[in-house]
Every structure is written in C-alpha cells, then in structure tokens.
Amino acid sequence: MRKAEPVTAGMTGPHAVTAPASRAPGMCTRALWVLTACAAAACASPGSGSRGQDPGASPDPAALPRPSASPDPAAVPRPSTSPDPAAVPGPGSRVFRDCPHCPEMAVIPAGRFVMGSPTWNAGPFDGDGPPRFVTIAYDFAIGVYEVTFDEWQACTDGGGCGGRVPPDHGWGRGRRPVTEVSWDDAHVYARWLSAETGETYRLPTEAEWEYAARAGTRTPRYWGDSEAEQCRHANGWDREYGGTPRGRQLREQFGLTTASCSDGQGEGTAPVGSYEPNAFGLYDVIGNLAEWTEDCWNANYADAPDDGGAWSPSGCERRVLRGGTWGYTTEMLRVDYRLPFQPGRRDNGLGFRVARVIRPPG
Numbered sequence: 001m002r003k004a005e006p007v008t009a010g011m012t013g014p015h016a017v018t019a020p021a022s023r024a025p026g027m028c029t030r031a032l033w034v035l036t037a038c039a040a041a042a043c044a045s046p047g048s049g050s051r052g053q054d055p056g057a058s059p060d061p062a063a064l065p066r067p068s069a070s071p072d073p074a075a076v077p078r079p080s081t082s083p084d085p086a087a088v089p090g091p092g093s094r095v096f097r098d099c100p101h102c103p104e105m106a107v108i109p110a111g112r113f114v115m116g117s118p119t120w121n122a123g124p125f126d127g128d129g130p131p132r133f134v135t136i137a138y139d140f141a142i143g144v145y146e147v148t149f150d151e152w153q154a155c156t157d158g159g160g161c162g163g164r165v166p167p168d169h170g171w172g173r174g175r176r177p178v179t180e181v182s183w184d185d186a187h188v189y190a191r192w193l194s195a196e197t198g199e200t201y202r203l204p205t206e207a208e209w210e211y212a213a214r215a216g217t218r219t220p221r222y223w224g225d226s227e228a229e230q231c232r233h234a235n236g237w238d239r240e241y242g243g244t245p246r247g248r249q250l251r252e253q254f255g256l257t258t259a260s261c262s263d264g265q266g267e268g269t270a271p272v273g274s275y276e277p278n279a280f281g282l283y284d285v286i287g288n289l290a291e292w293t294e295d296c297w298n299a300n301y302a303d304a305p306d307d308g309g310a311w312s313p314s315g316c317e318r319r320v321l322r323g324g325t326w327g328y329t330t331e332m333l334r335v336d337y338r339l340p341f342q343p344g345r346r347d348n349g350l351g352f353r354v355a356r357v358i359r360p361p362g
C-alpha cells in the first residue's frame with residue numbers, strides 16, 4: 001500500500017491541487033492549478049492579494065494530474081448493503097430550518113457506503129483512497145446549500161462572526177455563497193448558530209461530506225460520468241471560461257479538460273441552488289465553492305476511522321476541503337477529490353456548509 005506523502009502543488013489555495021510526491025519528479029512548487037487567477041506570465045493567489053504567493057518555477061506539465069484510468073472493479077470493495085433509494089429523501093423532503101435566518105438543512109439517513117475513489121491507485125492521486133467501507137450509524141443534517149452571504153450577515157448582525165464582512169469580489173452577495181472564509185471562520189459561525197438555536201451545529205466530517213455528496217451513487221460525480229452533464233449540476237470551468245485567453249493558455253499548457261457545455265456562470269460563484277441537486281436534495285456540492293470539512297489532512301485513508309467521525313489528531317496543520325470550486329476543471333470536480341489547506345486561510349474559492357446533530361427522540 002503506497003503512502004506517498006503528497007506535496008502541495010504551489011499555493012495551497014482551492015485552486016491548487018495536491019499530487020503524490022512519488023509521481024511528481026521535479027515537480028515545481030508553483031501554483032500549478034491556480035486556474036482562476038493565472039495570467040499568461042504570472043500567477044497570483046485568487047483574491048488573496050499579497051497572501052500566499054510563491055515565486056516558484058514554471059509549472060511542469062508532466063507533474064500535472066491526468067484523468068484517472070478505468071476503474072479496476074476488483075480493487076473496489078462492494079458494500080454488502082446498498083443505500084435504499086426509497087430511503088433517500090428527495091429535494092424538499094425532510095428539510096427544515098431552525099430559525100428564519102438559519103441555513104436550510106436536509107436530514108441525511110444513517111447508512112453504509114464506500115468512501116474513496118475506485119481509481120485511487122490507477123490515477124495520479126493517491127490521497128483519495130484506498131476505498132473503504134464507512135458506516136454512519138446515525139442520522140445527521142447537512143446544509144442544503146453552501147452558507148450564503150445573507151446567512152453570514154445574520155451572524156454579524158447578531159453580534160457574532162467577529163463582525164467580519166467578507167469581500168464578494170464584485171460577484172454579489174445575498175444568495176451567493178459566502179467566500180473568503182477560513183476553517184476557523186466556519187467554526188465561529190457554527191458556534192454562533194448553535195448558540196442562536198440551542199442545537200449543535202458544526203462542520204461535517206470528511207466521511208459525512210462524501211456520504212452526503214454521493215447520495216447513494218458510486219460514480220465520481222453524483223450525476224454520473226457524463227461530461228456534458230456537468231453544467232446542469234455544477235458551477236465549474238465551462239466552455240466560456242475555458243475559451244478566454246487565460247483559459248486557453250492553461251488548457252493547452254496543462255492539457256486540462258474544460259467542459260464543452262456552458263453553465264452560464266463565468267468567473268466567480270453562482271447563487272446557491274442555481275444547478276440541479278443530488279439525490280439527497282443538496283445543491284452545489286461539487287463546484288461553486290470548495291467546502292471545509294472538520295478533518296485534518298491525512299495522506300490517504302489508511303487507518304482512517306470507519307464510523308463517520310472526524311480524523312483530527314492533535315497538532316493538525318491543514319484541514320480537508322472537498323468538492324472543488326468554480327475555477328476547477330472536470331478532473332477535479334469529483335465527489336472523491338480532496339485537498340489540504342491551512343485552517344486560517346481565506347480565499348475566493350473557499351466556503352462551507354454546516355452539519356447539525358440530530359438529537360434522538362425524547
């Protein structure tokens with residue numbers, strides 16, 4: 001079992017990607033995947049100004065990940081019990097809101113699933129495996145949408161969130177997802193929401209996030225593998241964005257796969273709920289903003305807990321983001337793609353959705 005320590009390909013932003021050191025000989029430390037902010041001659045961290053810039057060498061295309069090879073069925077454990085489609089709440093079912101300005105939440109039923117990529121040992125990433133069974137023996141709730149600017153504003157208006165007003169980069173506020181929020185910021189918001197409602201809000205664990213994202217599917221994306229379907233389900237790097245000079249340059253230089261469809265949203269975020277949800281009724285799980293999870297970054301799933309709990313040893317330096325951003329190409333818009341980020345980092349590709357504990361009856 002490989003345990004290659006991943007290296008971060010340059011700036012550890014949501015637009016950066018990790019690749020296994022064992023497969024990245026001579027890999028530069030440049031922002032290889034700063035897809036949204038790379039100009040032809042220079043890269044800057046998206047929305048970060050002076051933060052996190054790295055004057056490293058030019059990107060090495062050979063170090064860039066490529067689409068995974070075909071899954072090896074023999075390498076993928078099969079769950080003994082599949083999620084019962086009838087038990088999967090569709091959009092609008094088992095959805096609640098604890099207060100008028102609270103996020104809308106969907107109840108996710110307990111279940112068992114296979115976490116990780118079936119191609120983890122065939123493709124360029126080895127952080128998304130090995131595939132393993134995870135049993136989540138409890139119902140929990142998770143945000144139907146990424147937390148929005150409106151919801152964040154309710155926190156600041158209520159005296160929480162340090163009164164901080166994150167920038168929107170001119171994309172708009174309201175129902176757009178709040179960005180430029182760190183893992184620490186997300187925790188502050190969840191604590192305020194808990195105090196406001198008397199319930200326990202927190203970040204989802206990485207396992208909970210993937211379970212909720214998959215919604216009973218086993219494909220790399222909850223809409224299947226059709227590239228043409230991406231734009232109906234996710235705000236990512238689409239035809240128009242890929243057709244810009246910057247997009248063309250990066251696509252040609254790195255061989256990235258730009259969706260041939262149009263999602264109607266160029267640079268930046270889309271209002272939450274603009275695209276079709278998954279079978280749990282969750283929107284924008286893939287794309288729009290990468291979402292913080294509770295877990296500490298671990299190189300892969302070897303020795304990871306299998307009960308849905310967070311894997312967060314002390315001394316954690318980086319937390320896990322899932323789902324990819326509005327600036328990601330098809331290769332990284334997957335339910336199993338993951339990357340690490342420092343918990344204090346803010347970026348215009350970063351956001352979150354909250355989870356909530358479901359208290360047992362009585």
Ligand SMILES: [Ca+2]
Nearest residue numbers: 235236263265
């Ligand atoms: Ca887009």
Ligand SMILES: [Ca+2]
Nearest residue numbers: 284285287289
């Ligand atoms: Ca998202």
